[in-house]
Amino acid sequence: GPQEKYQLITRNLQEVLGEDKLMAILKERELKIYWGTATTGKPHVAYFVPMSKIADFLKAGCEVTILFADLHAYLDNMKAPWELLELRTRYYEHVIKAMLESIGVPLEKLTFVRGTDYQLSKEYTLDVYRLSSVVTQHDAKKAGAEVVKQVEHPLLSGLLYPGLQALDEEYLKVDAQFGGVDQRKIFTFAEKYLPSLGYAKRVHLMNPMVPGLTGSKMSSSEEDSKIDLLDRKEDVKKKLKKAFCEPGNVENNGVLSFIKHVLFPLKSEFVVLREEKWGGNKTYTAYEALEKDFAEQVVHPGDLKNSVEVALNKLLDPIREKFNCPELKKLSSAAYPTPSKAKPAEKGTKNSEPEDVIPSRLDIRVGKVISVEKHPDADSLYVERIDVGEAEPRTVVSGLVHFVPKEQLQDRLVVLLCNLKPQKMRGVESQGMVLCASSVGEPRQVEPLDPPAGCCAGERVYVEGYEGGEPDEELKPKKKVFEKLQADFRVSEDCVAQWKQRNFLTKLGTVSCKSLKGGSIS
Helix, strand or coil, rough: HHHHHHHHHCCCCEEEEEEEEEEEHHCCCCCCEEEEEEECCEEEHHHHHHHHHHHHHHHHHCCCEEEHHHHHHHCCCCCHHHHHHHHHHHHHHHHHHHHHCCCCCCCHHHEEEEHHCCCCCHHHHHHHHHHHHHCHHHHHHHHHHHCCCCCCCCCCCHHHHHHHHHHHHCCCCEEEEEEEEHHHHHHHHHHHHHHHCCCCEEEEEEEEHHHHCCCEEECCCCCCCCCCCCCHHHHHHHHHHCCCCCCCCCCCCHHHHHHHHHHHHCCCCCECCCHHHHHCCEEEEHHHHHHHHHHHCCCHHHHHHHHHHHHHHHHHHHHHHHHCCCCHHHHHHHCCCCCCCCCCCCCCCCCCCCCCCCCHHHHEEEEEEEEEEEEECCCCCEEEEEEEECCCCEEEEECCCCCCCCCHCCCCCCECCCEEEEECCCEEEEEEECCCCEECHHHHHHHHEECCCCCCCCEEECCCCCCCCCCCCCHHHHHCCHHHHHEEEEEECCCCCEECCCEEEEEEEEEEECCCHHHHEE
């Protein structure tokens, strides 16, 4: 009945605004509710907390909508730039659905919506303007204070943010909105202002701010501590080891909180795994009993972490599995490219930090072969003149005679590594290296890499996600930067050149070879 539904809907919440209205709706029909997430940082394990409430709402018969708030992500100090927005929204859709499937939520009961599906419509836009003519700047600023990133020179977009979130309640046709208690000021703002546009005031359900499993507050920006949904088992172990969980302390204990808000609601029980000599496994059917035992040090932090690790990996396995396919791997690295941090070491500092070995340090360009001759003193070598967009073509020596006929090189576009230290090969100085794919098996086959059709000589070739960084002036042979990177060069199953499964690109597309799938590149 309504009472049981009310229990399920509100369990573990910190606060409900509009309890009477909630109860009244439940007596008549199912509740319509939504949860919104701005598509910014990579979702991590803390997202299981709202997911587990969404499972509660569905158990209680609610009609649940999940909003991927892509426009909000942009309005909040451009936490997601326009060009990454679409990719990140797709990443969120996949990962949130994978999380819900992992905790056993039937997806057909849910509606998924993107903000930009309706927030750019004429009606909605007019309502934004109507709202802006009744909301004071003071109220808009106050409403966003906990949610919008606070900066020295706040942008106008941050003032629009709360208004859009208020209008979402009307446009998603819901009775209630669910969020963390950090949203409280936005929720009360919505309650104050929606009626002034003639719209109903909604019910608001708030989760407590749950301390992060591995730290203080789990926010997507303190990178190293958070457990990513795709972290490998050994990383989960490592990060949990560092989690704050002192014996007997139940305050701000992220490990206990995770059990309370995620693991208990899902299974209605929790098993603490222990060796026989410490009393063996113990099953708890009420969270309070576990918290009491931990406070009295009957349960040790090591065993608690261990048990959470096992349970968490069970939740993560199907997600890792789903993201193990090439499309989602690609989406993941495109939506969250690794920022390049290549800073040259200060001159004259001994023992400076080891420099990052990242692909942007290589100066790789598209080259056009202007001429090809046999090396005067070596049967297996060609001497090529290659235009790489500089004043003069470069002289390059390549050991391709046995693999590529001369006429196949003449006038062809190649991929040239340009910042190796020039090196004499049998008396001729070579000022670059043509990158080629080589077959895995015998007999050895070699194919020069092909830039996309239509490229010009001199165009930069880079690895996906490392478009930034300046290449080194000249790679120091002793540092073996190229050799270290080259160890991870591979040709993919669809003949695309890759470093650690990220594509080599020019601005016109991917770098590939004719046929040597799975080959090495050198």
